[in-house]
Amino acid sequence: MTTRNARRAVTGPLAGRGRNLALALVSFAVTFWAWNIIGPIGVSYADDLDLTPTQLSMAIATPVLVGSAGRIVTGALTDRFGGRIMFSVLTAVSAIPVILVMWAGEAGSYPLLLLFGFILGIAGTTFAVGIPFVNAWYDPSKRGFATGLFGAGMGGTALSAFFTPRLVTSLGYVWTHIAIAAALLVVAAVVWFGMRDSPSWHPNRDRVLPKLEEAARLTVTWQMAFLYAVTFGGFVAFSTYLPTYLREVYGYDLAEAGTRTAGFAVAAVIARPVGGWLSDRFGPAVITGVSLAGAAVMAVVISLQPPPELLAGASFIAMAISLGLGTGSVFAWVAQRAPAANVGSVTGIVGAAGGFGGFFPPLVMGATYDPETHRYTVGLLLLCATAAIAFVFTIYLARRRAPVPQARAGSGRR
Template identity: 70%
Template sequence: MTGAETAPDLKRGQTRNLALATAAFAISFWAWNMIGPLGVRYTEAMGLTSAQKSLLVATPVLVGSLGRIVAGALTDRFGGRVMFTVLMLASAPFVLLVALAGDRDSYGLMLLFGFFLGIAGTTFAVGIPFVNAWYEADRRGFATGVFGAGMGGTALSSFFTPRFVEWFGYNATHVIIAAALVAVAFLVWTTMEDSPAWSPNTDRVVPKLAAALKLPVTWQMSFLYAVAFGGFVAFSTYLPTYLKDVYDFDLTQAGTRTAGFAIAAVIARPIGGVLSDRIGPRAVAATAFAGAAAMAIVVSLQPAPELAAGLSFVAMAAFLGLGTGGVFAWVAARAPKDRVGSVAGIVGAAGGLGGFFPPLVMGATYDEADHSYTTGLLLLCVTAVLALLFTLFGIRRDPREKERGSPASPAPRSARRRDN
């Protein structure tokens, strides 16, 4: 099927399906981040140590990361409509079970149910191949960037979850989010459509994943995404604790400021995708990592609240958001069409794992006497510099990258058809 034949069909469904996928991603990420904004509450109620607190916040990230590998591969076979619906419905009961564990002040049950709550975080690997199939090659940076803005669900969770607990009560808050997951799953099932350009990949999952792991793009983008998205996830989940330890903010104050951090990253992510379509993802990713390294040093100096600290964290979030948009635009440009789901799942898993370890490191390196996380932030700086060097010198240039990175020399129509 030629590009001329598929373009009209794609354009008729693009906007609606991109919006549905982004909404599904956002509510899933809200559920995935239900524990982090209430981490201070759990710490006080259960008398948790710094290490226990870090593990509790990071546990949902683990499953949400590793589960993306399977979710991405299954999306190649069953499509985004089925997978979004199944994963949201599977996540809803664990939102309620987390509330049960919190009611009982049971750390063990919180870890167990928080582990399975990570299912909600796997929807990222569903949405990337889904929206990728709906858009032409020269607009996939835009599409994946807009979809990626659904990670704003973490901002919604950081801002509203503590307030919902104040307004409606602890248990009612979890019931509301579980009901929202079910409602959006119903909306997706009844109104979402897979792209007419998509066709099921019926290869067995394990060989398909093995084939994806053999692609250089998988490992290259996994490292970069682990730094960019991992940094975002780590800050989004651990920032309420950080702000309480360093600046002595209460639960609601810390949640509000964490929401601002997440919103900045959410706004920057589609910008990163659009810029990648225009100047190339390599330039976007390099700018992001350079900026993140610089801001890690600034934040480690503990700038004074509110203006200096606020601007510092917003700048950090913006650079990380640009990086996530740039890296996945790179995935869309380089991954083989029939392997996008598998590659996206593995890269997404790497990003999630990148967010799993930093909270543990931050908890382990916290200087309680000085209320300082300087060591952890300096390690972030070093990691971002390594990612910058790898972006500039460690990835060979693809000829198509030059075409997409230069508005003056667009890809020939025939090449675009092959990319699609």
């Protein structure tokens, strides 16, 4: 009887997990809004600072760079300090670069915009905090859906795409940034007082660098990093660059492009937990394959410039759903295969790869844009080729049927 009750205590639902998942989701969403404040009004920066397409692409992509690299460290630190401390600190600190970016825009300085956009990348690191935090609250059979639901916080990019241009119009450039910074501080306070780490979580006091080295030696880390670089990287690239794309190709103004970008992001956000849930049912390899095949096909369709509104809108929504399913399924795969003691470190590296995957496409799009025909054909076909390669790699991994490291006794080392 005692053994049975103890087993029930370990495997049963933990009280408070829903509240903590919701707080993690809110913190992730508001920091992602902050992370993406340059992209939705990028065309204004281009006009005010007389930027070339390549310079604008660099300004949009720079926060993604730090938000990617920083996840490696924040994932490992979450293993040590827990999600409550990390979410609270990162959400509050993110308010600082938001104000600095505002100052750079007011000063009309492109170098300062790049510098402070680099610091703004801090806001993009919270993803690596949430995955190990949520994992600790849910048993393995529910982690695909739970991490997918948490990942819906990437909808902060949709909030930014929709509201940031409108706030700039109604409140002004300066007060928009002040309002976002204030929201970050409020959410940080709510998280600090309302969030708790899971009772099943225990701090890993090992030094950070050896932990990262251990995670880097795991084959699963780099397998998932590649797949996440394609799926999440594709989402980030579209979310940040789509306002510029829609303006150049279809002639939409700032608010119109922002509305359509928000629709793209919302579709991907909804698809992410669905991808996690379907992975729990059918396996993450199947859903990841479907995601990548869909992305490859839709890249070709979009490159043909389907006419607005219905056909173009449907094409971008289909691309968003494809990428969203993949972002959910890949991390369901991580939750299944990463050793429990290394989830934060593995998440940090995989999450960083996803961010890096979102850094380069805007640069490629800016470099391959044809101003005479208003086309991004080369960049989109490169996306198709990348997704196709990832699809073949997914089939290879599925056929290998690699063992799950968590099933092994001990620390989970390979």
